[in-house]
Amino acid sequence: MFNRLDHVGIVVSDIDATLKTYCEQLGFKLLERTEIAEQKVVAAFLDGGNSTIELISPTDTESGTAKYLANRGEGTHHVAYEVDDIIAALAELKAQGVRLIDETPRQGVHGLVAFVHPKATHGMMIELLQKGHHKGQ
Amino acid sequence: MFNRLDHVGIVVSDIDATLKTYCEQLGFKLLERTEIAEQKVVAAFLDGGNSTIELISPTDTESGTAKYLANRGEGTHHVAYEVDDIIAALAELKAQGVRLIDETPRQGVHGLVAFVHPKATHGMMIELLQKGHHKGQ
Numbered sequence: 628m629f630n631r632l633d634h635v636g637i638v639v640s641d642i643d644a645t646l647k648t649y650c651e652q653l654g655f656k657l658l659e660r661t662e663i664a665e666q667k668v669v670a671a672f673l674d675g676g677n678s679t680i681e682l683i684s685p686t687d688t689e690s691g692t693a694k695y696l697a698n699r700g701e702g703t704h705h706v707a708y709e710v711d712d713i714i715a716a717l718a719e720l721k722a723q724g725v726r727l728i729d730e731t732p733r734q735g736v737h738g739l740v741a742f743v744h745p746k747a748t749h750g751m752m753i754e755l756l757q758k759g760h761h762k763g764q
Numbered sequence: 765m766f767n768r769l770d771h772v773g774i775v776v777s778d779i780d781a782t783l784k785t786y787c788e789q790l791g792f793k794l795l796e797r798t799e800i801a802e803q804k805v806v807a808a809f810l811d812g813g814n815s816t817i818e819l820i821s822p823t824d825t826e827s828g829t830a831k832y833l834a835n836r837g838e839g840t841h842h843v844a845y846e847v848d849d850i851i852a853a854l855a856e857l858k859a860q861g862v863r864l865i866d867e868t869p870r871q872g873v874h875g876l877v878a879f880v881h882p883k884a885t886h887g888m889m890i891e892l893l894q895k896g897h898h899k900g901q
Contacts, residue, residue: 628791631813632769635843639886648886652860654765675845676768677814682886702887703840706772708812723789749776749785749819750839 628716629708633756634672634679636705638696642669642684649673655680661736668692670736681707705742707754713739716755732757765853766845770893771809771816773842775833779806779821786810792817798873805829807873818844842879844891850876853892869894 639645642660649655655673662669667690673680683704685693695704710716713732720727720743729741738758745752776782779797786792792810799806804827810817820841822830832841847853850869857864857880866878875895882889 629813632772632815635769635772635888637886637888645886648884652862653857653885653890676766678769680888700887702882703843706840720790725789745839747785748790749774749782750837751772751774751817753790 628710628719629755630711631709632678633707633709633758634681635675635703636681636683636707636754637702638683638692638699638704639701640684640696642671642682645682645684646671649680649682662686663736666690666692705752705754707740707756710755710757713741713755713757717741765847765856766892767848768846769815770844770846770895771818772812772840773818773820773844773891774839775820775829775836775841776838777821777833779808779819782819782821783808786817786819799823800873803827803829842889842891844877844893847892847894850878850892850894854878 658672660671667687671682726744726747732739732741741755743753795809797808804824808819863881863884869876869878880890
């Protein structure tokens, strides 16, 4: 079901300071930086070779990401796996009794996404990602 | 410096229950299970396509992993990147002023490893891994 690890998402408080660390000190290359207005976050994608790192930072103190940051602090938020067919993958997980955050996919930056509940995966929040489906398709 | 993401390490309290979840419910394939006596942990590696998932569980209540679990609960512990030359990579990071947990590499299950301090990477603990160097080499 899970073809490949697409990215590791980490929540950070200051995206500019973090980009400076990752790009200047650690040698990662910035691929894309984008604001996701409906989620009230800014995201930056860094080239990690066979996968990417997604840095996520809240742009509003009331966003879910801001609350996560306040409760848990900076750190790894999710691990995203690419799937061929997100509807089929969600149905398969549901049939296996896996607790899901999203029973139906929603639009992400790079395709359709859905999250598995971290309680179902012993603390690792898994994102399913079906690439290439954008709004209006 | 970082060639590819080799694995995501997650700390779990019960490795058998977690393997059941990952293999039976989520469809991951177990590649290897091994006890690391000196670290007082058992580790299991699951095939994640372009990378692996390492499940880590303490075998002793006094181990560092047991303390991590007691303080932080189950969840993502580290992200391991493969490097060609771990000595050179550590020297480069040190020259950039990056705080390290290990200034010199130590023996891991699949090669030489060293950890960057999570405070230096905004909460993501990065492991450097130079594969293929085993004890006695």
